[in-house]
Amino acid sequence: MGNCLEGRSKVDKFLSSQTTNSVANQIPNRSAHASSLSGPTVPSNDEKFTSVATQVPHRNAHASTLSSLTIPSNNESFTFGNVLTPKLSEGEILSLPNLKAFTMTELKNITRNFCPDNLIGEGGFGYVYKGRIDEHTLIALRPGVVAVKKLKPEGFQGHKEWLSELNYLGQLHHPNLVKLIGYCLEGENRLLVYEYMSKGSLEKHLFKKGARPLSWAIRIRVAIDAARGLSFLHNSEQQVIYRDFKASNILLDSEFNAKLSDFGYAKEGPTGDNTHVSTRVMGTKGYAAPEYIATGRLTAKCDVYSFGVVLLELLSGRRAVDKTKVGVEQNLVDWAKPYLGDRRKVFRIMDTKLEGQYPQKGAFMVAILALQCISEVKLRPDMSAVLHGLEQHQADKHGSSPSHPEQPRGSSPSPRPQSPLTPNTAAVNISSPLKSPLLKSSPG
Structure with missing residues (x-):
């Protein structure tokens, strides 16, 4: 687990600054389905949308230094580093720990020159291909399997999403987050390489x-x-x-x-x-x-x-x-x-x-x-x-122990609960958040 970098993240401010004030609208799904990392996508009713909100309120201007943060969960420790500035010169990206900087030549080899037979997903963001690499050297070779997401050259929103994905998954590490293996920033090419999830979405x-x-x-x-x-x-x-x-x-x-x-x-x-x-x-x-x-x-x-x-x-x-x-x-x-x-x-x-x-x-x-x-x-x-x-x-x-619940016969409906948190049946014990000096309640 690499050392966390110093300084606050500016990625959100950058992304917000790219947003123009326009009328709220409906926009179809503009990013390739996450299921593209695993296999052919299933037809979905999901619809992306965006609309205009108020300006971002002033945040604390002082810089904060993040040291390695360990969070106990499932007997494992995980680190969270601050998110990099989205200006993303090639040198800054190359400083990301635990990520491989692939060349287009390498990714062409991994995906057999982006062969249509290896295409496993497509969306407004771009295309996702199945590829094979050596798990240790990360060289194009069987039997290691990866998913390669290739950004369409057109589409500003896709570029912003690419930046966001690289910034967050490049420094967030947890067993329940998909692993980002590497990326390619070469000319106009923007690609991300992930672990392959074989069971799909x-x-x-x-x-x-x-x-x-x-x-x-x-x-x-x-x-x-x-x-x-x-x-x-x-x-x-x-x-x-x-x-x-x-x-x-x-x-x-x-x-x-x-x-x-x-x-x-x-x-x-x-x-x-x-x-x-x-x-x-x-x-x-x-x-x-x-x-x-x-x-x-x-x-x-x-x-x-x-x-x-x-x-x-x-x-x-x-x-x-x-x-x-x-x-x-x-x-x-x-x-x-x-x-x-x-x-x-x-x-x-x-x-x-x-x-x-x-x-x-x-x-x-x-x-x-x-x-x-x-x-x-x-x-x-x-x-x-x-x-x-x-x-x-x-x-x-x-x-x-499986048992099929059946509606009681001859019973009259119970009164509606006064609150979603006070059901009209036997109480279910939902405990308060785990107490830990490293955990904080999410703001409401």
Whole structure:
């Protein structure tokens, strides 16, 4: 783990300065799906959007020095270095630790001259190819497999996302973040090289026609892994807000370990006395927090909302937004919310592909967690608390015995809960964030 560099990150200020004041608009997906790091993409209803928000408030001007930060998690230590200035001269990029600077010749060899047979993804950002390298020397050779993302020469937004991804993944290291192996900055060429995630995206497994259904145990494991990744970002000394958490950005390796990918929209969190960052609204329909869309005020709780939506997708097997459905069922949050706080009704939203093979108690607990995550921003837990709740369920010896929950016969509906945090059934113990001198609660 390399030494962390000194100085504050200026990447967000740079990216914000490139944003012009224009009318809020709808923009289709402009970046290649994260699933492109793993295999062919699955058709998605995801739509990117951007809109104009207020100017970024003044932040502390003083420079801060970051030493190596160790965060205990799963008996492993991880380091977080500050994000580099985005001016990114070739010399500055070459100073990034643990990243290889590839030449175009090397990447042509790795991908067989970007052969169409190796194309595994495409989007507004560019193209993603499967390549093979030696895992130790990083020379083009079998059997090591990587994913190579090539930026389209046109498109300013793609260039900004490339800078952001390089800055964040170049210095963030955690088992639940996809590993960036290297990059290429040669003339007009902009490429990134990642580890290859063989099982593809969570989106593919949940929604692709004919995909083998994920078991309850795997779904919980994926949720925990993703929560660990977000919690790491939020609780780092220099907080990072992911800003585009969704099923297609969660990649799975050969053993279904989950990792977050695609940091093109990641942004540094508020500092000092600031409670939020005011920024241009960017994200994906159905996953973005309502208050962020309305005001442009970004906090870590926006990621928590998105996490709650993904929890609902894991529970129900439905997309966040499904235009093939009618009325309220088009929006997963609107459709599922009335059932989440009632133990006797939650079975109505459960994925039929599970065929009833899930624990009733566990499903209700996860439903309550999801309800908390999509609640009003002041009522949302932080990711440390969400992670602890999921780990508590996994450790529960009663959580492994499948039983199909059935609606009680002859029972009258229970009154609606007074608050999403006070369901009208037996309380689910969602503990407060883990106490650690190295962890801080994400600002609300």
